[in-house]
Amino acid sequence: GIQVEQSPPDLILQEGANSTLRCNFSDSVNNLQWFHQNPWGQLINLFYIPSGTKQNGRLSATTVATERYSLLYISSSQTTDSGVYFCAVKDNRKLIWGLGTSLAVNP
């Protein structure tokens, strides 16, 4: 089955800094999603991005399907960005999840 790897596993930023999170996947996909899990456990869908680039406020994501990776950019980070960021790819009838990048943004 498809393997999904995320890096880095942990990241600490000062408020206002920018960051790039990476998601590598082992096979071609037509469904890749980025999620944010806030400190209270809620999972929020950030992007559905099997290819190309999308932007939503301070967040943007790029997936290069031919090279099997996706990047999540966070600009001007805020303390509310803290939490765990997951990417997940579709494999038949389920999502395969990476183990996440745990982000802490300090004031």
Place this chain on the structure above:
Amino acid sequence: EAQVTQNPRYLITVTGKKLTVTCSQNMNHEYMSWYRQDPGLGLRQIYYSMNVEVTDKGDVPEGYKVSRKEKRNFPLILESPSPNQTSLYFCASSLLWTSGRASTDTQYFGPGTRLTVL
């Protein structure tokens, strides 16, 4: 408001006492799924349902049952809970699953149910 709801949000129970975690969505979604999240293991799928009366096993179905009698509801049943089922459980839904479009395949998650089995 479009949402996926789960109840209860927190539950402490004892080994062997049957329990049900409810999941309901108000978006007329066809696809629904249950995941458990454990430290170091990420999210793993327990069961999923492509539509009413259509359910199938995910990666870790042992010890769990589901039913899909109505489109909006997808309860997770633990007939005889054991301590290794202590976990954070999520229900998720999407409009469809196989269309390959953001408008239909984007997954929406419930708030989670934190279960402790003593």
